Amino acid sequence: PKDLGIFPSAEDNFWCSYNFTEPRWPLTDALSFLREHYHPSMLNDSNAIVRVKLEFDMKSGKQGRFVDAFNKMVPMMNGFERGVSEKTVLVFAKSAEAAETATQAGAKKVGGTELIDDIAKGKVDIIDFDYVLAHEDILLDLKPLIGILRDQFPKKTLGTVGTDMAKLVKTFSNGQYVEVEKPSDVIGYNNDPSYARCEAMIGRLQMEDKLIEENFISLLQNMMEASPKKNTGFITKAEIFVDERLKKKMRVHHDLIHDPLYTNYLKTKQAATA
DSSP states (O other): OOOTTTSOBOOSSOOOTTTSBOOOBOHHHHHHHHHHHTSTTTTOOTTOEEEEEEEEEOBOSSTTOBOOOEEEEEOOSSOOOSSOOOOOEEEEOSSHHHHHHHHHHTOSEEESHHHHHHHHTTSSOGGGOSEEEEEGGGGGGGGGGHHHHGGGSOOGGGTOEESOHHHHHHHHHHOEEEEEBOOOOBTTBOOOTTEEEEEEEEEETTSOHHHHHHHHHHHHHHHHTTSOTTOSOOEEEEEEESOTTSOOOEEBOOTTSOOHHHHHHHHHHHHHHO
């Protein structure tokens, strides 16, 4: 992208890309543009899937060291049809509050010590569930089920144990597997080891802006969890799009995206109008 320190930001709705930097839009404005382009009178796909491309700075904070490519399961707080069946989830939780939160988030079965006993006695068949999750407060009580649950036994290392039950259930019931990749080197050209990218789906065009935005923020927050402590600018760019029929992707701005040149531009603009 063009450096805002060299190329000014366009102040109008029409600009020459050779003379101005690409604009950054609030997510709601970018969604509005996509809806216009994919209206039945144009590209005729008014409920298309909204996709996001993120770019990353993979510097580790140590000279010559970089974060490796990684994969992450990201919760979609607001589900949408994307050709993937929703997974069934069983949750162990002691407190009524945690159990209620898990139920509201979409867990198929939730229980405490009584559920542990039912599974141990064969009254509940674990094969009916894709994932088994647990709140931290009940983890020690699950030891009698190690032989029954086997690979499905909840573990912190697998991400199946936690305290945020809504996020935990959403992650495994309708979460999205996101792959952060580094481009492969080609003959005669070595790619920048500090660069990586990923793509994800965050909703459909006919969903409310608020629901799509919640999924977008969930994606950013979960990607930030992989950021090295010394790297304050992990996510450097975000663009939303539908498909290649529309050549231009809409670059969006958010506080979780490290875009210092644009942030300084906004501060300068606000100071000038104050």
